[in-house]
Amino acid sequence: MVHHMKTIFLSTLRLATACASLQAAITVNVTPATSSLASANPGQTPKSVHLAAAIKPNAAGTVITWDLVPPIGTLVVNATDPTKAVYTAPNHATTDAWIQAALIITVKAKTASDAGKDTATIFLGPPAKPGGIYSRMILGGEMAGASAAPRTFKYFVDLYNSVPLGNGDHENLGPRLRAWVNTRITSVPQPGTATLISFLGGANGANPVASGFSNLKVNEVAQAIETMGGLQYRLFAQKTPRKMFFEDGRSRTTMSFVASYGLITPIDPKDTAFYAEFPVAGSAAANYLKQYYGVTNDGTPKKTTLVLANMDRDRFLRQYYGGVRLLTHYYNDADQPTRRPVRAVDILFGQNEAVTGGRWRGTVARADFFLPIATGNGTGYVYVFGSAAFKLSRKALEREPLILDPTTAPAKINAPEVQLVPMPTANRDVYKIGVGIDLLRFFAAVRGGATP
Numbered sequence: 303m304v305h306h307m308k309t310i311f312l313s314t315l316r317l318a319t320a321c322a323s324l325q326a327a328i329t330v331n332v333t334p335a336t337s338s339l340a341s342a343n344p345g346q347t348p349k350s351v352h353l354a355a356a357i358k359p360n361a362a363g364t365v366i367t368w369d370l371v372p373p374i375g376t377l378v379v380n381a382t383d384p385t386k387a388v389y390t391a392p393n394h395a396t397t398d399a400w401i402q403a404a405l406i407i408t409v410k411a412k413t414a415s416d417a418g419k420d421t422a423t424i425f426l427g428p429p430a431k432p433g434g435i436y437s438r439m440i441l442g443g444e445m446a447g448a449s450a451a452p453r454t455f456k457y458f459v460d461l462y463n464s465v466p467l468g469n470g471d472h473e474n475l476g477p478r479l480r481a482w483v484n485t486r487i488t489s490v491p492q493p494g495t496a497t498l499i500s501f502l503g504g505a506n507g508a509n510p511v512a513s514g515f516s517n518l519k520v521n522e523v524a525q526a527i528e529t530m531g532g533l534q535y536r537l538f539a540q541k542t543p544r545k546m547f548f549e550d551g552r553s554r555t556t557m558s559f560v561a562s563y564g565l566i567t568p569i570d571p572k573d574t575a576f577y578a579e580f581p582v583a584g585s586a587a588a589n590y591l592k593q594y595y596g597v598t599n600d601g602t603p604k605k606t607t608l609v610l611a612n613m614d615r616d617r618f619l620r621q622y623y624g625g626v627r628l629l630t631h632y633y634n635d636a637d638q639p640t641r642r643p644v645r646a647v648d649i650l651f652g653q654n655e656a657v658t659g660g661r662w663r664g665t666v667a668r669a670d671f672f673l674p675i676a677t678g679n680g681t682g683y684v685y686v687f688g689s690a691a692f693k694l695s696r697k698a699l700e701r702e703p704l705i706l707d708p709t710t711a712p713a714k715i716n717a718p719e720v721q722l723v724p725m726p727t728a729n730r731d732v733y734k735i736g737v738g739i740d741l742l743r744f745f746a747a748v749r750g751g752a753t754p
Contacts, residue, residue: 321731328364328411328418331356338425339391347636348393353422355385355409374426377407391426433476436464438643440685442738443511444488448730449692450703456525457489457515459605459741460687464534473539475556475631483531489515490522490573511739525573532565532653543633551640552633560627560648563635566619566656568727574612578706580605580721590704605721614723615660623668625650643683646672651713657691664695685738692731 337351357364366384370377380386389407405424410417440460447453462484468477492514536558541553580599581587591597591608599605630645648670651660668691674683712720 304488310366314725326733328413328416329358330409330411330418330420332407332409332420332422334422334678336423336425337389338427347638348390350388350390351388351424353387353407355387355411355420357385357411357418360411361413362384363413365412367410367412369410371406372403372409374403374405389424398703432474432639433466433471434465436462436644438462439741440738441511441515441741442685442687442736443492443514444687444734444736446488446529446734448728448732451728451730453704454491456491457511457518457523458736458738459487460738461485461487465532466505472536473541473556475536475539476689476742480534480536480558481531482534483529485527485529487524488526488528489518490525511737526567526569528564528566530562530621530623532559532560532562534558537626543631543637551635552637554631554633556629557633558627558629559624560650561624562650562652563622564620566621568615568619569612571611571614575711575723576706577612577709577711578608578610579709580608581706586702587704587706588703591723597721597723599721606719607709608706608721608723608724609712610706615727619655619660619727620662621652621654621656621666623650623652623654623666625652625668642676643674643685645674646670651694654691657728657732658692659729659732664693666691666693670690683740686736687738688733688735690731690733 312377332353332355334351334353339349339351355366357366368377368384368387370389375392376390378388379391380388387407389405399401403426405426407422407424408419410419438460439462441457442460443455443457445453445455462482464480464482466477467479467481470477472478474487491606536556539556540554543554546553565581581591584598588599597608626649628647628649632640632642632644636638648668650668650670652668653664654666655661657666658664668689670689671687673686675686678686714720714754715722
């Protein structure tokens with residue numbers, strides 16, 4: 303009986319000793335357990351990750367060591383708190399030295415009687431290559447017109463998308479070849495009574511483009527659509543960014559060859575109708591109508607109202623161009639790319655039925671520019687743009703103007719006293735200029751109940 307009690311006592315003592323030993327064991331927990339880092343592009347700030355080791359118990363005299371395998375990059379342990387460390391990915395001098403590997407960081411904690419460890423994994427890959435998809439969505443207002451013709455103000459939505467074709471990385475700007483498409487949706491003409499200064503923010507920060515667009519009726523948003531797309535191939539790029547003259551930061555310019563094809567939707571003739579009093583016989587306006595349109599007022603009953611409207615057309619207006627595109631990319635003083643959109647200038651030559659009377663006739667030159675201007679603290683932008691298309695292969699035609707007295711729309715367009723004058727597609731040089739804001743910024747403001 304005594305021997306049996308002794309055996310139970312010794313077993314209990316061993317179990318207690320084992321439990322005490324287990325409770326005294328050191329546990330190590332490293333966070334984050336996994337990380338993904340990219341090597342830095344040449345000249346850029348290296349990427350890094352902060353690690354922390356939770357050690358329990360962390361008694362006085364505990365020795366903490368960190369180890370990196372394989373030794374790629376740098377691991378720096380905090381001098382005052384050895385439970386913390388910073389791993390920094392390598393920053394290579396050339397793109398040929400980019401590395402892709404899985405790194406193991408081991409943290410060990412040891413006392414005279416106990417030890418524990420844990421590991422963290424860092425997946426090291428090549429830096430994200432530049433030259434990916436580029437998109438912009440802009441809401442704005444434009445003033446458009448033609449040579450010696452009335453101007454109209456319209457709201458527009460501009461959607462631009464450019465994608466790389468290939469896997470190369472030339473001049474650290476991505477593949478040379480890209481495909482792009484630009485679609486522009488314009489509203490019905492608007493009064494356009496806002497002042498120019500208000501387009502850049504106004505005294506109270508409100509933007510009339512955004513507020514005016516918000517008040518459009520659904521059937522007024524899209525009167526016409528113009529879309530153009532094609533290919534661009536980069537021919538030249540500055541090797542390094544250059545300091546700008548009147549702005550902070552640096553810029554780098556590229557030149558590309560551009561080939562494009564596009565379509566323009568004709569406007570519904572009812573939307574172009576202009577109502578005027580029939581001019582008095584013998585007047586300059588009456589003689590003009592007779593000479594150029596064969597319209598007289600000799601019948602019975604006499605005509606009292608003129609309706610001038612575009613001719614009906616069953617096909618889109620077509621255009622194609624080839625030329626050069628200059629793009630300006632923006633960098634900070636450390637030569638790192640910024641989020642500022644690129645500035646673009648296009649100089650193109652081709653044909654455009656909207657400029658040459660509805661048919662391809664002669665050579666048309668087109669010039670476009672797109673300029674982002676930083677506002678506030680540089681996180682937002684106002685976009686200024688302009689475009690002009692003009693015919694090169696014919697001398698200017700000058701003749702007496704047709705000036706009519708406007709009137710209200712008649713009760714019936716087909717009444718006997720109404721004369722309809724079909725107007726052919728314009729054969730005039732055209733232009734437009736305007737200002738826009740980021741479309742996503744507009745939607746965010748609308749959802750939040752604020753004025754963008």
